[in-house]
Amino acid sequence: MKIKNIIFDFGGVLMDWNPRYYFQDYFKDDEKMEYFLEHIAQDEWNIEQDRGRSLAEGTDIQVKKFPEWEKELRAYYDNWTVMLKSDIPQNVDVLRKLKNTDYHLFGLTNWSEETFPYALENYDFFQIFEGKIVVSGTEKLIKPDPEIWHVLLERYNIKADESVFIDDNPKNIEMAKSLGFKTIQVFLDTNLMQELKKIGVDVETV
Structure with a gap:
């Protein structure tokens, strides 16, 4: 797929x-x-x-x-x-490169509804998602509860088997896999662009 x-x-x-x-x-x-x-x-x-x-x-x-x-x-x-010290520049750089491709970009985050607006206001890369972000504090659901992935899938009419989910938490990665997503677990030394290429993202267009 x-x-x-x-x-x-x-x-x-x-x-x-x-x-x-x-x-x-x-x-x-x-x-x-x-x-x-x-x-x-x-x-x-x-x-x-x-x-x-x-x-x-x-x-x-x-x-x-x-x-x-x-x-x-x-x-x-x-x-x-x-x-909230800073962004993670090497991964934000990958996000910025993906902006001008045909891939659809989404956010799925465990974050308080009260503190998330600060990040939105102070880090411009969040605008790349064009509001397509599911926030746990708003939904009253939190990863790894599978229901929060279903909110994302249904709200934006997307399919798990056509999607890559990127997270640093192993429990979230395992749940996403069980729901049919391709996954990338991020570590401090992860080369995100290389990991995307390994699972089929066309990096030649990035």
Whole structure:
């Protein structure tokens, strides 16, 4: 089946986001920082905000659980923009090259509805998607729940077997494979253009 659609995750693929970019300077103690991020402001907590829970509610819930960490927990989303360090230039360059091809470009991201507008406003490459982006916080669905892929497929009338899905999270990659997508898992050293070529994207037109 010919590839017609290329679907990008954002965090870890096009955007370099990490809470350590803020908390390294805050704590000046890596051991304490890692304890905080593993046990207090853990991924499982943050992902509920990506699923659609408000930042204020999520913060209050965690402050009630860990009142001795209130200052740090309230600093988390107050300083979220510091955690969004930059784009990932080599992968954004691939996206820009794909813009002027016949491939249809989409975004499918786990991202809070409250914080995503900041990225849209501050990184121009998001305009390449022409609004064809499915955001977990808006849909109240989150990868790897298969339903969020179905939202994408049905909303834009595309087929999984004509699509490449690009993500850095192995659980998301496995779910996308099970739904019939071709997939590329991104690592720090991934040459995205080469990986696209391997699975049949016509890079000669890029």
